[in-house]
Amino acid sequence: MNINWGKIYTKYAGLWVAMKDDEKTVIGSGKTAKEALKKAQEKGFRNPLLNYVPKKLVHFAGAN
Template sequence: GAAKVKVAQVKTPGLTLFKTCLFKIIVPAAKKAEIRASQNHINPLYAYPTLWYYMFMQAIDWTDIHKKYKGLWVGLKDDEETVVASGKSIDEVMKKAEEKGYPKPILYKVPVKLTYFVGSIK
């Protein structure tokens, strides 16, 4: 019984420290970055380059993009999910995106086939 109490006592301060860091440091920094970035008309990630790790490390489902745009280049909005243009070349995508009012889309070449790799290259 005593060992379990000690483990619980060790884990709780770590969780408290995590919550403190998250809500007292990281979230306020993210809010400040967004405000500063919007005032300067830039992406918050440029205002605080390390901020992406704390606030934006989440999975994005590109399943539909992979199905619809196999083998093509796509231009994405800053949300990294919305396709604003697609084409066989970067130039084609850039031209279409600019015509739609997106001069700097995120460019991504959608693979024809999704493959997986586990291991290392020697």
């Protein structure tokens, strides 16, 4: 599955996000994982996916 995180990165750079299982829908965010989790749980989501969205993207191209 290919997921475009561009919109998520633009809006949530530097924050933790709680997401639905589809890995596209943000259901809570905050400066800490605990804060993002709490916001998601307040909306009725018990075990969301938690991800940190970096402030700056670093591109890497590997070579063999």
